[in-house]
Amino acid sequence: MDSKYSAIGGPNSENQNKHGFLKRKKAIVENLMIKKPKFSNGTTSVIEKNNCHEKKGGDQKVEIEKVVKENLQDARKQLPVYMVKARLLEEVKRNDTMILIGETGSGKTTQVPQLIHEMRLEGPGVIAVTQPRRVAAITIALRVANEMNTEVGSIVGYSVRFEDVTSNRTKVKYLTDGMLLREAIVDPLLKKYSFVILDEAHERTVNTDVLFGIVKLAQKERINQKMHPLKIIIMSATMDVDSFRKYFNNCPVIYLEGRSYPVTIYHSKMKHEDYQYAALCTIFQLHATTPPNHDFLVFLTGQEEIETIMHNIKQIAKETPGPSIRVCPLYAGLPPAKQLQVWKEAPPNTRKIVLATNIAEASVTIPRIKCVIDAGVVKERTWCTRTGAERLRVRACAQAAGWQRAGRAGRTAAGAAYRLYTAAEFAARPQHNTPEIIRCPLAPTILLLIAAGMEPSTFPLIDAPPEDSIKASLVLLKELGAIDNETNPKLTVLGKKMSAFPIDPKYSKVLLSAPEYGCLEEALSLVAVLSSENVFHTPMHKREEALKVKQKFISPIGDHITLLNVFRAFCKAPLKKQWCKENYLNHKNLSYACEVRQQLLTVCQRLNLTVSSCGSALDQLLKCLLSGLFTNCAWARGGAGTGGRYVTGSGAAAALHPAGALHAMRPPPPAVLYTELLHTRRPYLVTVSAIQPQWLHQVAPEYARRCRAVR
DNA sequence: GAGCACTGC
Numbered sequence: 001m002d003s004k005y006s007a008i009g010g011p012n013s014e015n016q017n018k019h020g021f022l023k024r025k026k027a028i029v030e031n032l033m034i035k036k037p038k039f040s041n042g043t044t045s046v047i048e049k050n051n052c053h054e055k056k057g058g059d060q061k062v063e064i065e066k067v068v069k070e071n072l073q074d075a076r077k078q079l080p081v082y083m084v085k086a087r088l089l090e091e092v093k094r095n096d097t098m099i100l101i102g103e104t105g106s107g108k109t110t111q112v113p114q115l116i117h118e119m120r121l122e123g124p125g126v127i128a129v130t131q132p133r134r135v136a137a138i139t140i141a142l143r144v145a146n147e148m149n150t151e152v153g154s155i156v157g158y159s160v161r162f163e164d165v166t167s168n169r170t171k172v173k174y175l176t177d178g179m180l181l182r183e184a185i186v187d188p189l190l191k192k193y194s195f196v197i198l199d200e201a202h203e204r205t206v207n208t209d210v211l212f213g214i215v216k217l218a219q220k221e222r223i224n225q226k227m228h229p230l231k232i233i234i235m236s237a238t239m240d241v242d243s244f245r246k247y248f249n250n251c252p253v254i255y256l257e258g259r260s261y262p263v264t265i266y267h268s269k270m271k272h273e274d275y276q277y278a279a280l281c282t283i284f285q286l287h288a289t290t291p292p293n294h295d296f297l298v299f300l301t302g303q304e305e306i307e308t309i310m311h312n313i314k315q316i317a318k319e320t321p322g323p324s325i326r327v328c329p330l331y332a333g334l335p336p337a338k339q340l341q342v343w344k345e346a347p348p349n350t351r352k353i354v355l356a357t358n359i360a361e362a363s364v365t366i367p368r369i370k371c372v373i374d375a376g377v378v379k380e381r382t383w384c385t386r387t388g389a390e391r392l393r394v395r396a397c398a399q400a401a402g403w404q405r406a407g408r409a410g411r412t413a414a415g416a417a418y419r420l421y422t423a424a425e426f427a428a429r430p431q432h433n434t435p436e437i438i439r440c441p442l443a444p445t446i447l448l449l450i451a452a453g454m455e456p457s458t459f460p461l462i463d464a465p466p467e468d469s470i471k472a473s474l475v476l477l478k479e480l481g482a483i484d485n486e487t488n489p490k491l492t493v494l495g496k497k498m499s500a501f502p503i504d505p506k507y508s509k510v511l512l513s514a515p516e517y518g519c520l521e522e523a524l525s526l527v528a529v530l531s532s533e534n535v536f537h538t539p540m541h542k543r544e545e546a547l548k549v550k551q552k553f554i555s556p557i558g559d560h561i562t563l564l565n566v567f568r569a570f571c572k573a574p575l576k577k578q579w580c581k582e583n584y585l586n587h588k589n590l591s592y593a594c595e596v597r598q599q600l601l602t603v604c605q606r607l608n609l610t611v612s613s614c615g616s617a618l619d620q621l622l623k624c625l626l627s628g629l630f631t632n633c634a635w636a637r638g639g640a641g642t643g644g645r646y647v648t649g650s651g652a653a654a655a656l657h658p659a660g661a662l663h664a665m666r667p668p669p670p671a672v673l674y675t676e677l678l679h680t681r682r683p684y685l686v687t688v689s690a691i692q693p694q695w696l697h698q699v700a701p702e703y704a705r706r707c708r709a710v711r
Numbered sequence: 712g713a714g715c716a717c718t719g720c
Contacts, residue, residue, distance in 0.1 A: 132718065132719075133718065133719080134718090134719075160719095160720090161719075161720055162720095176718095176719065176720080177719080177720095178718090178719040178720040179719085179720070181719090181720075182720055203718090205717095205718065205719080206718095206719090207718090207719065207720085301716070302714090302715070302716060303714085303715075303716095304714065304715090331716080331717095332715095332716075332717065332718090333715075333716095357716055357717075358716065358717065359716080359717065361717090362717090362718095363717070363718080378716065378717095379715080379716040379717090380716070380717095381715085381716070381717085392715060392716070394716095436718090444720090448720095501720090502719085502720035503720075531720095533715095534715070538714080540714090543714095596720095599720090657712095657713070657714095658712040658713045658714090659712085659713060659714075663712075663713095664712095678715080680713075680714070680715080681713075681714085682713095684713080686715095
């Protein structure tokens, strides 16, 4: 390694501290160095053990429970945040808003709400703690309930989509930020809460960014109206503190020391043209020089890349002496059963190499990783305001992501991180990723803001999206009939109903038009599938077979009816898991679509919509779909024989995606309705159905006229 | 005739 990498953070480096080489910022209010706790990792396993032995004799159980509780309390008191308890509570009492910066393991997420509650600082109100991910909201609530010796759903509860485990006794409520946002539509002043704690703020998801504005306005308005005050706590890992502080009127910032282990960071000494090749070289160099029980975690960009490198590793390993290798892929699209491999310990004298996307950066934690190899790239989705085209491109990731990835090697012991790029390249990268709100379609967010009674033009966002992006979304909402005008938008009756659905406004429009076309039954299923993830699972090596099996679902009308066929067959299948496996379908995503459908049905019933079926009159369903997706039409260009070249309503050229049901159709349909315009190697129309050109004039006459002028 | 990172209501 020495020949190719140089370590940063030598004795004179400002990046070094006494915990190791991982960069940490200096404290403004507090900077505490905390000793390692006695029960750093034992606590959880004791709890699990206890749960497993629940049926044991009474006395023994009590005995075990007592030990567990004592250990839990001991462990709590060892947490960095617990040690600044007095000071922290003092600051909480004194300030309405504060920022809490805490590294992994500082205990801020589990302890701060408990400390506040122990002092009854929340008064008659509830403490809300938001998380970007639902698994986190659930597991943290369970843990805190355990620490407080109560059942989850009583004093401590959680609320995520499809699941509300709270009661009127709940005082500490963990919820996804999306969930709090939906609550804000009904109650923009968040009256039931006396504290709102926004956790993982550094991730800068659209939802947290919008919540910043909501809580800021609610806090101000509650003072104006002389109501009980709203206290705000922003919690985050190291981040762009200055901009956060400025946004929250120079509120105080408290730093907590983390509890992770030192990670030594190495940079590549020279630039690599091909990071995949560099990754392979580094893997085998390290394989030859480190003990076999050191697990590796390699950060790559996507499924295809991971599968390729996995194949290469296996080939090279055959001809390489030394310990054997177990390669584990990890990306979100992988079926859960296959993801489980990652958490299994490798047999003796076998090295585990995990090849992961950035799912391993924050969403999941893999134990025992001693060595991180970071290609320094990420696949990012961007959106073109003018054409509505989305593009996935590989980009260099920000410095913050580099630190986050490196930190994954120091979760359970000291480790090392090898960056496949030079220190100079790293220094030239932006400190933080572009916030999501800058690069995504805004129509859903803007509709939500208007529904919550906010004014989009003056709503305080920490980073403002491009002007034309906001404008485009307002135009779309006007065309959908959700708002009355674009300059001073007010919600229409239709818009109010649209905001009741937790889906893209285009799709809520489809559902609300469905009774008119007598197809709500079908529309619910279709929209549920379209709002979920891809239901087809196509492993690279079994592509042919997967395509063959898919044939039985395919409709000559197009992909939408094909999806409907899949969904209906899934609902009827008795052994769903097995059936999905046989048909190369993603069980998780189809089950999710079922839950979404149920939720959408409930909203429809609340709005008194008539649920009827159009039977075999599928034209009705497509017209209904067009009522929400009328901006997604494309027309065949240059007549027959041109092999599916199309131009969209916004003038963008694109081709039918080869995996689609209409791709082989000759001649290609003169007009199509597409779900997505996606730019990969070329611009493609994805999930497409054939329509009659005159339908657009019937369904959206105003748009059709404007669109013809452009074409 | 290609290939989609990650979340969330």
